[in-house]
Amino acid sequence: MAVKDVAKNGKKRKQSSEDDAPAPPTMTVGELEMLSDEEDGPDAVSDDGEVDEFPEIDTRSDSEDEEFEGLDEGDDSEEEGDGYEEEDDSSDTGSLHVFPKAKTIVSDITGQPKRVYPEIEPDYDSDSSTEDDPNRVGNVPMHWYDDLPHIGYDIDGKKVLRPARGDELDRFLSTVEDPSAWTSVFDKNTQMDKPLTTEELDIIRRLYAGEVPDAEYDPYEPTTEWFTGKGKEEIMPLSSAPEPKRRWVPSKWEKQKAGRIGSQPSSSHPPPLPAPKPRLPTNSESYNPPEEYLPGEEERKEWENQDPEDRDRDYLPQKHSALRLVPAYDCFIKERFSRQLDLYLAPRIQRVKLNIDPSTLIPKLPSPSSLKPFPNYSSLKFTHTKGRARCVSVSPDGGWVISGDESGKVSLWEVNVGREVKSWNFDSQIGALDWCPRLDVSYFAVTVEEKIHFIIPPNVHGPVLSLTQALLAPATLPPAPTTPSPVKWVTPSTSSRSMDTPILTANLPASSGLPTQLAWHRRGDYLATVSTGGTQGGVWIHQVTRRHSQAPFKKVKGAVQMVLFHPLKPHFFVATQQHVRIYNLSEQKLLKTLVPGIKWISSMDVHPSGDHLIVGGYDRKLCWFDLELSDKPYKIMRYHTRAIRSLHFHPSYPLFASSSDDGAIQIFHSRVYNDLMTDPLIVPLKILRGHEIRDGLGVLQVKWCSRQPWLVSGGADGTIAVWCS
């Protein structure tokens, strides 16, 4: 390559020295500017005709350069000159073609005449872009060289000087003199005028005329059918693959598309829901309705006083004796307008209308008549004249009732007769009283102002009486507890003992308040009391045989409302205001906390089986807990209209009762099953009414007789009723 460069340099030098000589016409036609004066250099129009010519010269010169390197330059210039001459000749004669010449020969195969182009030699010079161009600046805007004496550089890097152009006059003269001047164009690359060849002129003419530039091209050639037409049918299939299913099965996608087009509007948006139809007129809208539809004076006034939105119909029925007397309806346009507002401003909500008989919503329960016996009438009434009968208790054998009132009187009477056998008078209000559940002894406990009195009723059989006396006032007192207890157990001396005074008294610490509730353990030895005040939540557990009392809780969250012993297990229920806690007394730990969801618990009772608990509250709710099942109530009922005061399960029959401040007692059938899968059956049986409501208080306590389905209830009106079946 270096060699070649040197040779070229030499040539350029020669050229520059010979610059004065008249400029030879450009050697390339490929770089000509045709009609555009854009600065893009080489045009796409390649002229292969000259390509044929020049490669030989170039190769020759190159090879010569290689061969005769270092020889005089004249030879080189001669060569160049020859080349130019040749070029000039060719351009002058016009025998050169822009496109390679085609020969028309008769085809051997088809017998038709066809054109044959000369083969293109795929060598180095076959492309016009590699042609020798003296100016090698490439495709750059030529106006960069406007102020310079040269117009670029040749292949050796020598300046190619600007050819002399002469002045305007010279140019004009040359146009006059030269007959081919009007067919020559200015070549920017060489800065010279260059005549166009006849082929080029022909192309220009064709382009002007809007014809195909190639003269040889025939746009209307007859088509040759190669594969179709008669005699060219293909008989054998191209492939031996079996016919695909899609050829004969109707297209699923087309079907879907057709379905889409057919079923839906042009938009993919579904049409809006149809508007609901307006209400059809009823009889009352008639111009001549039956007379009963006409509103009375009051109705008319009421209708007029109502807001238009509140009226259940927008017109008042009127009666006209003839059609001609019917006036125009003044709200017609307004009604139309409001309908339209409904149509475009109201959200259309589809409400599901329940079309059921409301009575089917009431649960089907067995009839109360099939669940007899249960108390349904008041057989007798016992009256405390001085105050409310706060508390009532039935003896474990079911024959006797003791009742205490707020004036401090405790009465003993027979269930069957209702006659008072004996009464005890205390200084102040009776807090609670309860029989000891033991059958071999007979006594009961009464709480009066921080004291628990143990009393033996009269008319007790000899052996029972002696046993009871031996239990409550033994000859040898049990040993005093090791830790001193604030509760003092006092027995009056044998001399002052009588039927009117208690045989044993436990003095709770001072200012602990009145014990409002008493709960016996089923064995009859332990007794729990809840006091209204004091520390430790006011809960005390007393043991009668040992004359010992203890407070099981150091501190209790919330005010304790009620306590109960579990009938079978050593468990202890404590109801605070909102929770029921179950403790294991032997292990001394909390087992469970029940959440009834009641604002203020008033009462509770545990089922004799020990697995179910009912809790009543001042907010009228009653919750049934299945202790095996959950901490949440199995059933919540609200049927009393006032606060629930007392609840009690029957010890042997499947019954329980609730009493309330609304003066009613509700008896339920409550059957529980040993089978864990079956839910307990609760059937309301009877509402017992008979107690009067005094100062907002109704029935304060209910207790069942242990052996009969009888109920004893104490009310705020001072009466105690016995309800029999």
Added chain:
Amino acid sequence: MGRLRQKGKAGAAKAYVTRSSAIKKLQCSLADFRRLCILKGIFPREPRSRKKANKGSSAPTSFYYAKDIAYLAHEPVLKKLREHKAFAKKLSRALGRGEWSSAKSLEDNKPVYRLDHIIKERYPTFIDALRDIDDALCMIFLFASLPSNSRVPPELIENCSRLSAEWQLYIMHSRSLRKSFLSIKGVYYQAEVMDQTVTWLVPYQFTQSIPADVDVRVMLTFLELYQTLLGFVFFKLYADAGLVYPPPLDMKKDEGGAGVGAFSLHDASQPAGPTSGKTKAVEVDGRKISSKDVRQTIKSISATSGNVGADVEMSGPDANTEEADEEFVVHHSTSDPQASASLPTLKSLTDLPQSLSTTLFAPYTFYLSRETSRPIFEFLVRSFGGRIGWPASSGSGSPVEESDNSITHVIIDRPLTERTNETAEERERRLRRKYVQPQWVVDCINAGKILLEEPYAQGKTLPPHLSPFGEYQGAYDPTVGLTGEGTAAEEESEGEEIEEDEEDVEVDGTDKAALKDAAEAAAASEDPAALRAAELAAEAAGVDFGAFEKEVSKTRKITKKKAVEGSIEDAEKDMNKMMMSNKQKKLYEKMKYSQNKRDNERAVLEAKKQAISKQKKREAKTKG
């Protein structure tokens, strides 16, 4: 761990947009938004949780589906509305500068929107459209009777009255009117068209004025939509019935106040009617329209909206002939879930034997008295096949003269007056004809048979006019008292008496029945007056006092027992209510409340009716 879900990126927060944000998105004014909602049938939705839909705010707003709004954003009408806004600006500027020629050229190229594509979108099937024309008809009939003013142009009213006349013509031609009701609000009509019940309300002929608190723009937007809708629906109905649409209007007759009679129906299969001759010039809105004009408008329509082109092209006069023979293919309604699976086609309907009631008045010829409303009764009578005439004061074009001998009924609404100075001919004519009050026509239609004319005769107090549409189940039925219980019982007892008189052998049976009746009546009513009355009745029936006494005590016991049992059952039910859950209890209370309300309504009506009948009896007694 799954991807963290950001708040407000999915669910209700995305599915709903508030009205203000919708307007912001569409970049139009509230009025334009309203108009678009009306035209496209888009209404607000109630999200399940307003708080969730409104990004935590519980402020009172109305919500739209975001998809609905996105759908509105592509509406061509919205584009036109925007163009119109620009046009208004340009025009006002041109006018302000006094550039009259540019203002005129602007005015000539004013953007106008078309609603054809909206109709097609909203009502994919013809049944859908037909089901929704109730409100459209009400509006058309209302506006046809309104006076024109600055806001309601006369062309609009003219178009409305033309549409209403076309509808009435179709109903009369197809005999599809079923029920009618004269109410204090106007006249309700119910027709059955292609198995769809269409009910519309026409106000009485008085001049109405639009109240101040009514937004006329909203009404006019609705009216715009309804006019387009009815145009399409009527075209299809007429084409299916083989009629030319629009029916040619005779201007001369119209000016004479012929009303519906000014239009003439032409069979589309017959090439030439009297007016559709060679030139096929149809007078619409008072100017002549040749078929060339029609073709041109069609071209322009199809140019403006490509997708509706096919539909509109059918309105060419030659499309009708093909259409007439075509069977109506039912497209199942896509939007109505209750639509039954198999809708009977028009063909199957026409194949059914036409009931007599549609040709109820065919044998009769009516004549309207001056004071009765011609549009109402002409429509009613002609819908049921009758002929009708009217005096010239009610409008021109009466097919029957007053002196015509074929007139059978005269609908008259005047009090009876003594006729003096009438000729013998007039008198004879008067005796031959039946004079009925207008209610007779409507009651006949609703009853489906020709009623006795006598209670409806001129000057008589009319029997009550009841709604043919019925009431909810278990509502108070005024007809029961009229024809049932009381009268029936009376008739029965009368019959019994007659029987008694005639056959003495049978006396035991009837005796027992009478005894039982009397005893029951006595037992049922605690007050002594009733007991006394029953005793008297028993005596009249020939029952001795002892037997009567025994029977009474027996029935009393039975009823008491029944009552006790019933009360026990009720108490049990009340107790069982305790076991209901709270939810059930509330539902139960709700249902009971509405039931009680209805029962109460009914009881009030019944009590009123009794009081009225008592008073009437008393009056009759005092008179007698």
